[in-house]
Amino acid sequence: MEAEISEIFESIQGEGILVGVRQLFIRFRRCNLSCSYCDTKTSLECFDQINNRILKNPISKEYVQRLIERSTVHSVSLTGGEPLLYADFIRQLKSPVPLYLESNMTLPDAARKVKRCVHYVAGDFKLSAAINNWGEIKEKTIETFKVLKNTRKRMTFAKIVVPEKFSFDEVLWISEQIGDYVCSIVLQPVFGAKNLKELMELQKRIEHDVRVVPQVHKYLGVM
Numbered sequence: 001m002e003a004e005i006s007e008i009f010e011s012i013q014g015e016g017i018l019v020g021v022r023q024l025f026i027r028f029r030r031c032n033l034s035c036s037y038c039d040t041k042t043s044l045e046c047f048d049q050i051n052n053r054i055l056k057n058p059i060s061k062e063y064v065q066r067l068i069e070r071s072t073v074h075s076v077s078l079t080g081g082e083p084l085l086y087a088d089f090i091r092q093l094k095s096p097v098p099l100y101l102e103s104n105m106t107l108p109d110a111a112r113k114v115k116r117c118v119h120y121v122a123g124d125f126k127l128s129a130a131i132n133n134w135g136e137i138k139e140k141t142i143e144t145f146k147v148l149k150n151t152r153k154r155m156t157f158a159k160i161v162v163p164e165k166f167s168f169d170e171v172l173w174i175s176e177q178i179g180d181y182v183c184s185i186v187l188q189p190v191f192g193a194k195n196l197k198e199l200m201e202l203q204k205r206i207e208h209d210v211r212v213v214p215q216v217h218k219y220l221g222v223m
Ligand code: SF4
Pocket: 031, 032, 033, 034, 035, 037, 038, 039, 040, 080, 081, 082, 104
């Protein structure tokens, strides 16, 4: 089993409710969306920072497995791109530490394949301004949150990236749709947006655990 991976490295988690924990990051190549604010760099080759090696894609499951087994981290972040494009690969990984899935939550069938092996889910809910065909995407997102919902064995939270100008009603609607499936909703301002007052107002109005968390790694200047 192989997967296309663009980077493997250790760093701290810079987003969401586990911000600051040390993780091994497996950054998968390619994504099924093209969001307006996407800052993910893609390269044809894989840079394994742990061993300071550049590898040709695809990368074998055994190679990734060895890195996971040698690492001493809080958890392994499966990020991208969109990691659910490699659900069959992920399903075969055996990890001594929890697997932390960072997903755009638009691939419900792939989510079904990994629902028993991921321990944390940091799931995006895109706002309509970020993507085309939002009407179709939003239904798939709700379905994916339902598949990977928060349970006693899996912590699932939602992340909504909020630009400076946004619709309150849209965020309130999203929160109602997924509130039952997540432990928390994270409002993440687009880097540089000056919308803290509005986000705090939303935090008050959404009847759920809501946290306002910026992309901390950008302020620290780390990956
Ligand atoms: S889902 Fe993430 S990786 Fe994919 S286009 Fe959007 S921001 Fe980029």
